[in-house]
Each structure stands twice: as C-alpha cells, then as structure tokens.
Amino acid sequence: MIPPIADRFVAGESPATALEHVRQLNDNDVKAIVNLLGEHYEDRDAVAADAAEYRQLVDDIAGSRLAACLSVKPSQLGLDLGEDVFRSELAGIVDAAAERDVFVWLDMEDHTTTDATLDAFETVAREHGGGVGVCVQANLRRTRADVRRLADVPGKVRLVKGAYDPPADVAYTDSARVDQEYRTLLEDAFERYDGGIAVGSHDPAMLEHAMALHDRYGTDFEIQMLMGVREDAQYDLTDEYEVWQYVPYGDRWLSYFYRRVAERKANLRFALRAVLSG
Numbered sequence: 508m509i510p511p512i513a514d515r516f517v518a519g520e521s522p523a524t525a526l527e528h529v530r531q532l533n534d535n536d537v538k539a540i541v542n543l544l545g546e547h548y549e550d551r552d553a554v555a556a557d558a559a560e561y562r563q564l565v566d567d568i569a570g571s572r573l574a575a576c577l578s579v580k581p582s583q584l585g586l587d588l589g590e591d592v593f594r595s596e597l598a599g600i601v602d603a604a605a606e607r608d609v610f611v612w613l614d615m616e617d618h619t620t621t622d623a624t625l626d627a628f629e630t631v632a633r634e635h636g637g638g639v640g641v642c643v644q645a646n647l648r649r650t651r652a653d654v655r656r657l658a659d660v661p662g663k664v665r666l667v668k669g670a671y672d673p674p675a676d677v678a679y680t681d682s683a684r685v686d687q688e689y690r691t692l693l694e695d696a697f698e699r700y701d702g703g704i705a706v707g708s709h710d711p712a713m714l715e716h717a718m719a720l721h722d723r724y725g726t727d728f729e730i731q732m733l734m735g736v737r738e739d740a741q742y743d744l745t746d747e748y749e750v751w752q753y754v755p756y757g758d759r760w761l762s763y764f765y766r767r768v769a770e771r772k773a774n775l776r777f778a779l780r781a782v783l784s785g
C-alpha cells in the first residue's frame with residue numbers, strides 16, 4: 508500500500524486505482540497523463556514487464572474512452588541496458604498506442620540521457636508523424652538549441668524547469684536563472700512552433716507568461732501539472748485552457764516521492780512531521 512505520506516502524489520499501486528483517479532479527473536474536465544512508476548532497471552525482465560503493462564494501459568484507456576495518455580521513462584524501458592533495448596521497447600509501446608490513438612510522452616531524466624532520449628523521440632515521431640511528445644528541461648544549457656531542433660519534428664514538447672540536479676558545467680543552478688531561461692524557451696517555442704507546446708509548471712509566473720504569449724502568437728498550448736500539486740488551480744484553469752494532470756501509480760514510488768519532497772521546503776516539513784509522529 509502507498510503510505511499516507513506519499514498518496515497525495517501517487518494514485519495507488521494498481522492500474523485500476525490509477526484509472527479510477529483518471530475517471531474522477533475527467534469528470535472535472537482535467538485530462539490525465541498516466542505514468543507507471545519505475546526507473547533505472549538493470550533487469551531485462553523488469554523492462555519487459557513494464558512495457559507490457561503500458562501496452563495493456565493503452566487498451567484500457569482506449570477501451571474505456573478516457574481522456575488520458577501515457578508518459579514513460581527511458582531508463583524504465585531499458586536505457587541503462589542499452590539504447591537498442593530502449594528504442595525497441597519504446598517502438599512497441601508507440602506502435603500499440605498509435606493503433607488505438609493514445610498519445611505517448613517521453614519523460615526526461617538526468618542530463619546524461621538527453622541525447623539518447625531526444626534521438627529516440629525524433630525517430631518515433633517522424634515514423635508516426637506525431638502522436639508522441641518529449642520533455643525538455645530549462646535548467647540545461649543545451650535546451651535552447653534542443654527547442655529549436657524540435658521545431659521541425661512532429662509531435663509535442665513539454666517544457667519543465669528540471670527535477671534533477673545537473674552539474675554547473677551543463678546546467679544553470681540558480682533558480683532565478685532557470686526561471687529566466689524558462690521564459691526565454693517559452694518565447695522561442697510560441698514564436699516557432701505550430702502548436703504542441705505543453706507548459707509543465709505550477710509556477711503562476713510561468714503560466715501567465717505562456718498565456719500572454721498565446722495571446723500574442725495564437726500558438727496552441729496545454730498546461731500540465733502533477734497530481735497533488737496546486738490541484739485547485741488545475742480545476743480552475745479548465746475554464747479557459749486544456750489541463751492535463753500527471754498521474755503516477757505503482758509500488759516503486761520512493762524516488763518519485765523524494766523528488767517531489769526535495770522540490771519544496773513545505774513538503775520536507777510535512778514529510779518530517781509525518782515520520783516523527785509515527
């Protein structure tokens with residue numbers, strides 16, 4: 508069972524609990540990005556099992572007509588075992604999803620995986636003419652060039668600040684500098700892209716900037732936020748915008764939970780209080 512301390516961020520352990528959460532979101536006009544928790548597998552069987560569960564999710568989502576898509580992690584699909592393993596499992600999921608009209612996102616992990624992730628994304632995106640998206644991180648110095656490169660690739664791009672802790676030679680480490688970079692990347696994307704921009708942020712200043720750019724350029728975009736973070740804002744924003752909630756589920760919740768806690772001092776206090784009070 509997911510402990511109460513983590514269940515704010517994680518929709519249970521099974522596909523059934525996750526899809527029930529999705530149904531409730533859809534009832535409130537919020538769409539869902541479903542992620543089976545799992546990363547850095549060194550065991551081929553674990554990779555195959557998660558890939559099979561994603562293909563089953565495609566059928567479940569399409570069969571129940573939920574407004575939902577998938578988000579997968581490269582290291583969950585075997586990137587640590589080799590790029591060939593990752594690409595082949597990704598292709599299997601994207602082929603199955605394309606047949607049932609289910610969208611697939613690729614999450615972005617630490618900076619050592621960026622090239623392999625973007626290359627694999629570009630291959631499947633060109634093969635299917637869309638139906639897939641990739642996440643890019645504003646804290647990486649390389650991302651301005653990546654956003655320009657992705658303008659010519661079919662599919663969507665999710666812009667986030669970055670949840671990992673990359674070294675200063677490849678990343679901006681000061682949060683004000685990351686915010687400034689996020690704004691510049693939004694400007695580049697709204698100016699260059701035909702649509703397909705996902706603003707993956709809870710930060711009101713970044714969201715307002717995206718809304719102003721949408722008014723200026725007319726470029727379509729969607730807002731994406733995490734389960735358990737600013738959920739009231741997610742519901743309110745559906746009046747005017749397309750809102751997607753990232754919904755992780757599964758029993759491998761610990762690393763994901765640590766990243767969410769590390770993002771915010773208030774979460775750290777909340778976690779410590781829960782641990783200390785038993």
Ligand code: FAD
Nearest residue numbers: 614615642667668669670707708709710731732733753770
């Ligand atoms: P922040 O400046 O961190 O936060 C702005 C405000 O949002 C805070 O003041 C607070 O009110 C609220 N807030 C933010 N985080 C939390 C939290 N954990 N708990 C409570 N309140 C919070 N990162 C990756 O590196 N790779 C990915 O593939 C990836 N995918 C993502 C997908 C989605 C849909 C989203 C929303 C984020 C994703 N991230 C990913 C995480 C992202 O990089 C940031 O770490 C995270 O979104 C926090 O940044 P922020 O833009 O919300 O701004």
